[in-house]
Amino acid sequence: MITLGDYLIVSGILFAIGFAGVMLRRNLIIILMSLELMLNAANLSLVAFSRFRVSPAGLPNYNAQVFVFFIITVAAAEVAVGLAILVALFRARQTTDVKDISELKF
Amino acid sequence: MNSAAFVVIAIFTLAAALAAATLRKLMHAALSFAVAFVGLASFFFLLGAEFVGLALVFIYIGAVAVLIVFTILLTRRDVGKDRGFNWSGIVIALAMFGALTWSILKTQSLAIVAPHIRALTVKQIGAALMTTYVWPLQCVGLLLTAALIGALVLVMEEKR
Structure with a gap:
């Protein structure tokens, strides 16, 4: 049978894939997509927790699902602003590579 | 809770996520990103969370993936600049995955099977x-x- 631990392991692998994408890739679009993968790994574990913790009335704990709904909304706002910054940056510098944008690097 | 469905969806989602994080061509990566979210949404359906599953499909596959494709098309000038490989990054990522797995496996009371629920x-x-x-x-x-x-x-x- 599938237990809660299995879902958490899958969520951990997904988070690690997103983290590796952020650490390894130099393209800003890929970095944004990997950030979304990490956020949704957290969502997966929250939904799994909600399914495995049942209230006395026999319902899943839907507070976690409301929380996931808020996370999805905030992530959508983040993507909109992030991609707008990316387009503005591309207009100014003609690049989306993080190695070419290192003025703030000490 | 269907074990076979879980395994199939897990392999599907993780393969698509890996492709999204590693593929060289941006358009292919964006497509794999959308596919990974199809897998995640089916996980949510499998867990009986239809509302957030549908919200995920509408927001991510319907809006975010399309927005990313638009951005790729708008910023399409630099392609194929491949410079070295960042080994320290993959070491940090593997260490973090190890720490996550260690803490998950060390936790008691995770070996519970999903109880029966009302919809x-x-x-x-x-x-x-x-x-x-x-x-x-x-x-x-x-x-x-x-x-x-x-x-x-x-x-x-x-x-x-």
Whole structure:
């Protein structure tokens, strides 16, 4: 049978894939997509927790699902602003590579 | 809870996520990103969370993936610049995965099988959103408006 631990392991692998994408890739679009993968790994574990913790009335704990709904909304706002910054940056510098944008690097 | 469905969806989602994080061509990566979210949404359906599953499909596959494809098309000038490989990054990622797995496996009481539940209707989630969580909901609405205006201002052409 599938237990809660299995879902958490899958969520951990997904988070690690997103983290590796952020650490390894130099393209800003890929970095944004990997950030979304990490956020949704957290969502997966929250939904799994909600399914495995049942209230006395026999319902899943839907507070976690409301929380996931808020996370999805905030992530959508983040993507909109992030991609707008990316387009503005591309207009100014003609690049989306993080190695070419290192003025703030000490 | 179907074990075979779990394994199939897990392999599907993780393979698509790996492709999204590693593929060289941006368009292929964006496509794999959308496929990974199909897998995640089916996980949510498997867990009986239809509302958030549908929200994921609408928001991520319907809006975010399309937005990313548009951005790729708008910023399409630099292709195929491949410079070395960042070994320290993959070491840090593997270490973090190890730490996560270690803490998950060390936790007691995770070996529970899903109990039987009654179906959760969207009506109940909507009632919770409109009563308990009405203030967070308003704040999120304000945040979305601010993000929309901010994104518009950021990409607006400057008048000279």
